[in-house]
Amino acid sequence: MLIIGLDPSLTCTGWGIVAKSGNRLTHIANGQVKTDAAMALPDRLVTLDRELTDVILRYRPDTSAVEEVFVNKNPQSTLKLGQARGVCLLTLARAGLPVAEYATRLIKKAVVGTGAAEKAQVQAMLKVLLPGVKLAGADAADALAVAITHAHMVR
Template sequence: MLILGLDPGLGTTGWGIVAKSGSRLSHVANGQIKTDPKAALAERLVTLDRELADVILAHRPDNGAVEEVFVNSNAQSTLKLGQARGVCLLALARAGLPVAEYATRLVKKALVGTGAADKAQVQAMLKVLLPGVRLAGPDAADALAVAIAHAHVAR
C-alpha cells in the first residue's frame, strides 16, 4: 500500500510517500511544492492543485493523509492555510483516494511517542524509520511524518 502524506501550506506544501507492507515501511519519494508569493491567491492555488495532480499521477498512491490546520494568532494566515488544505483534500478526493486527516499532535505522538515533540525529534525519527532518506526540506519531512502516522494509526 502506498500512502501519500501532505503538509499543506500556501507558500510550501510538503508531500511524502511511504510504502507499507505488513509492518514494514519504506520511503518512496518526498518533495515540496512552492508557490510564487507574488502571484494572485487563485493562481497559487491552481499551481498547488496542478502539481499535486502530477505527484498523484506519477506515484499512484492508494491512500492520502493530510495534516489538520492549526489556528494561530494571525487569522489571515490561518485562512490561507485552510485554502491550501482545501486544495490538498480536493486533489486527493478527485483522484478517488480515501483521505484521512490527522492533528499535528497525533502525528508527532505516532512517530516520537509524544505530541509535544519538536521538528528535530520528528526528523531524527524519520531517519530511524526510513534509513537513508533524503529529505527535500522541512515541509517534506512533516508530510512523510503524516504518511507514517497514517500507516500506524489506520488499520
C-alpha cells in the same frame, strides 16, 4: 500499500510517500510544492493543485492523509492555510483517494512518542524509521510524518 501524506501550506506544501507492507515501511519519495507569493491567490492555488496532481499520477498512491489545520495568531494566515488545505483535500478526493486527517500532536506522538516533540526530533525519527531517506525540506519531512502516522493507524 502506497500512502501519500501532505503538510498543507500556501507557501510550501510538503508531500511524502511511503509503502507499507505488513509492519514494514519504505520511503518512496518526498518533495515540496512552492508557490510564488507575488502571484495572485487563485493562481497559487492552481499551481498547488497541478503539482500535487502530477505527484499523484506519477506515484499512484492507494490512500492519503493530511495534517489538520491549527489556528494561528494571525487570522489571515489561518485563512490562507485553510484555502491551501482545501485544495489538497480536493486534489486527493478528485483522484479517488480515501483521505484521513490527523492533528499535529497525534502525528508527533505517532512518530516520536510524544505530542510535544520538536521538529528536529521528528526529522531524527524519520531517519530511523526510513533509513537512507533524503528529506527535500522541513515541509516534506512533516508530510512523511503524516504518511507514517496513517500507516500506523490503517489496518
